[in-house]
Amino acid sequence: MSINLHAMMLFYHVALAGSVTEASKRLNISQPAISAQIRSFEKQYNVILFEKKGRNLVLTAFGQKLFKPTEKLFNLADQIEVMIEDYHNHPRGKLRITGNYLATSVLIPKWASLFKQKYPEVEVEISTVNSQHALDRLMNYEADIAIFGNGEITNPNTQSLHCIELYRDEFKFVVAPSHKFANKQISIEEMMKEPFIMREEGSITRKRLFELCKINDVSAPKIELQFNGLNETIQAVVAGYGVSFVSSLIASQYIQRRELAVVDVIGVRFTNKIVLCSRDKNSLEGFIRDFILIAQKDKPVEENVSH
Structure with missing residues (x-):
């Protein structure tokens, strides 16, 4: 049994637009033609895709279920078009x-x-x-x-x-060279009492930092400064305030120039x-x-x- 892809395309755009009228404008296809194709599809497969609630057209439970794979299908079609254009x-x-x-x-x-x-x-x-x-x-x-x-x-x-x-990238605790912990070995409890400068919530390093605290049963640090960029985070540490937990690939150039110093936190090794x-x-x-x-x-x- 072959699926009517044209009808599926109309279903997809009506679902996106929220109405046959709006889909008709976007596709430049008449409203009756769209409605007829969708009704034919529903009849052929004995399903109901939309239902009316007041003046609005909403997806049925099955329509919602069908929408996700249909979205993937037409996103893939768009990507194929891009491949052809690139070619x-x-x-x-x-x-x-x-x-x-x-x-x-x-x-x-x-x-x-x-x-x-x-x-x-x-x-x-x-x-x-x-x-x-x-x-x-x-x-x-x-x-x-x-x-x-x-x-x-x-x-x-x-x-x-x-x-x-x-x-294999190792993550390190870093501070400015003038910081009291620069190039010293300390406990994770001592480190977590310091003000931290980190990237936004959702970043890998921030998540790993809090996981380390949980594993070692210590209180998570206060994030006193938060940036959306890693470079901004490092620059704030270089300027002399707080601690950060960063990739050694990123930090190594600053460490070599002695703009940052490493803190050896006992028992903590994290590689990615x-x-x-x-x-x-x-x-x-x-x-x-x-x-x-x-x-x-x-x-x-x-x-x-x-x-």
Whole structure:
């Protein structure tokens, strides 16, 4: 039994618009034609998709259930259209890379530069999102490569992906060199009494910080300053106030310049795997496989992360 995709498309747009009238305007299709197609679909499959409540048209319980997979279906259709446009607009190819802030600010710039030297005519698009969204973009065919810390990944449907570990990033407590704890060893109880400067709620490092407190049965610190950006967070610590818990990949340059100092908190070691994920390597274009090789060669790989 083949599904009437045109009727499904009309159902989807009516559900989005909230009315046949509005959907008719957006699609430039007459209201009677839309209504007839939806009624025909309902009759064919013996289902009810919409019901009237006053003057409003709302989804039935089954209509709500059907809407989510229908949304995925037409989002995928949109992505296929984008792929076709990219194929015509970028005849030499297009590489779409997505990653979290750490990946796109520290790791990817060098790799992208090395890649462009070899493939100057390939378009490269880089987007910064959180780790979960990076994986989601790859799964939804919105990216060719995703690079992120895998500590926050909750998507179970990754069996079809090829993932490799690029780097193990250690997170450190950092302060200004003039801070009383700079380059000293202290207990986690002492550290958590200090004012902290952290990224916004929802960030991986902030979540891990509170998890460390829970594991060690100590009170969580007060977040006295909060920023949406990691660079802003570090700059505030460099200026001399408070403590932060940050990636060593980010902090290392400041530590080398003696703008930051590390605090050795007894018994606390937290590492985060940086992974690169793509779809099946055998189906990738050659230039995408070459980018992966550049990333692998630039950072030592200790072990593969298989799905």
